[in-house]
Amino acid sequence: MAVSRLLPNQDAHDLLDLTRTLADKELATRVEEHERAETYPTGLFTKLGEVGLLGLAYPEELGGGGQPYEVYLQVLEELAARWAAVAVAVSVHTLACFPLKQYGTPEQIDRWLPDMLAGRQIGGYSLSEPQAGSDAGALTCKAEKVENGYRITGTKAWITHGGIADFYALFARTGEGNRGISCFLAPGAVDGLTFGRPEEKMGLHAIPTTTAHWDGAILEPDRLLGTEGQGLQIAFSALDSGRLGIAACATGLAQAALDAAVAYAKERTTFGRKIIDHQGLAFVLADMAAAVDAARATYLDAARRRDADLPYSRQASVAKLVATDAAMKVTTDAVQVFGGYGYTRDFPVERYMREAKIMQIFEGTNQIQRLVIARNL
Structure with missing residues (x-):
């Protein structure tokens, strides 16, 4: 389901439409093949670079997309809703470019950064x-x-x-x-x-x-x-931004699980009714939707603080904590909605559940996020 989004301008809307079209064509059609065979999608990141999705958060004069972080993260969420592994790799690439952009000399930046932002160097x-x-x-x-x-x-x-x-x-x-x-x-x-x-x-x-x-x-x-x-100092400043990337990836993954669960609940019938019409299951879906919306709101709040040059380290940890915990809960509930079928590989929700777990661990475990938040208080 395409999420209605509040974006700063028409260019951002157009960018998101382009991302959805590309993701549906290049990611959604290939994800099951590569995830099951555990094979690398050769050429995919070159294509993402060619359309400008690997340097969105960096200035145009350096070869980037010149987009606010809140727009970049919503692009990342759309990628994750189709293929979490690819979205995570895009987030990591963006993270890996950060030390050069923020701490490199002008000579270093001119020498290396344009190829990195264009996706010629991953x-x-x-x-x-x-x-x-x-x-x-x-x-x-x-x-x-x-x-x-x-x-x-x-x-x-x-x-x-x-x-x-x-x-x-x-x-x-x-x-x-x-x-x-x-x-x-x-x-x-x-x-x-x-x-x-x-x-x-x-x-x-x-x-x-x-x-x-x-x-x-x-x-x-x-x-x-x-x-x-x-x-x-470089590592931790980069990780503040990287945690927002993982929060966006987790939100996209959770959205995909919610969409799959709702679609299934509208088709599956028990006791003569669609299962979405049973209050017990409808409330599960409502809680899933609330968790996804809350996750999105927390990462966007942190991103807007970053874009406004306000302190955002605590908010980045909150976003990473909230979004990844939400993804774990929502994907687990999606498997429950599918019942026994959710535990099989006939449907993608079992993969979503497996993918959600690592998001509570990398870019700083969620226990570390709690430590960062507590120290900030």
């Missing part, structure tokens, strides 16, 4: 490690300064698009403590960089998630973004 975000997920300050991957740049040694984990991305926003240790972490724009292929086999995940099967093994790879000096020791 990005990944490489912060987590096997023993340093929520505790980003505990990472051990080292960046040792040498004569010809930085020697990178260590293992990174949970990289969306790992092994396929053209560049990574890489965080590595250049000193001690929280002030000893730095950010690098690392190429996707360099001597001394290898990737593990893709993780065998519960969902989001079409986009690989891998570990990366850095065995003395050398990065040129101009691959450092910002200054040495600024890495955690």
Whole structure:
């Protein structure tokens, strides 16, 4: 169901119409094939880049779409309603571009950012490690300064698009403590960089998630973004925006589950009535709709604060928490509406339920979001 949206101008409406048309043609028709076979949709991100959907939130003068964040997020939601894995990868790409845009020198930005925003270079975000997920300050991957740049040694984990991305926003240790972490724009292929086999995940099967093994790879000096020791500041400022991306993805996924449940409830009959006409089930659907609307409202509130240059870190965590918890509840209820059929792969709601779970975990677990919110209070 196309959601009626409050958008700032006609251009934004036109962009959303374009997104829906493209998503229906290129995503909805391919999602089941690739998710079941666990195969990568080769060429899809190039197509998304060609129509301008991979740089929407960045300025036009740099090759982006010049759209407010609230518009970009609603585009992301529409993609997620058709194919969550692709939408998450788009969100991660946007996140991976952030350190360069915000902390790069003019020379670095001119050299790399236009190709990234046009989708000619697809990005990944490489912060987590096997023993340093929520505790980003505990990472051990080292960046040792040498004569010809930085020697990178260590293992990174949970990289969306790992092994396929053209560049990574890489965080590595250049000193001690929280002030000893730095950010690098690392190429996707360099001597001394290898990737593990893709993780065998519960969902989001079409986009690989891998570990990366850095065995003395050398990065040129101009691959450092910002200054040495600024890495955690860069990482956390990027994650505020990234959490809004995940909130939008979760909302789109929940909307798809709600739409599927309503459609099924209008067709399925029991005791001589459509099941949507039974009050007990109608109330379940009403709660699902309320949860989706609330999730959308929270991410849009945070996005509008971001667009107005107001503090939004707490609101971003609230949006991520509310939207992903809502997605888990709504997709679970959608399976319940379908009854036994919901537990089969004949309908997509079982996939939606599996995909929703990870959204409560990545870009900071929902327990971390509660910690961020509490500290902000």
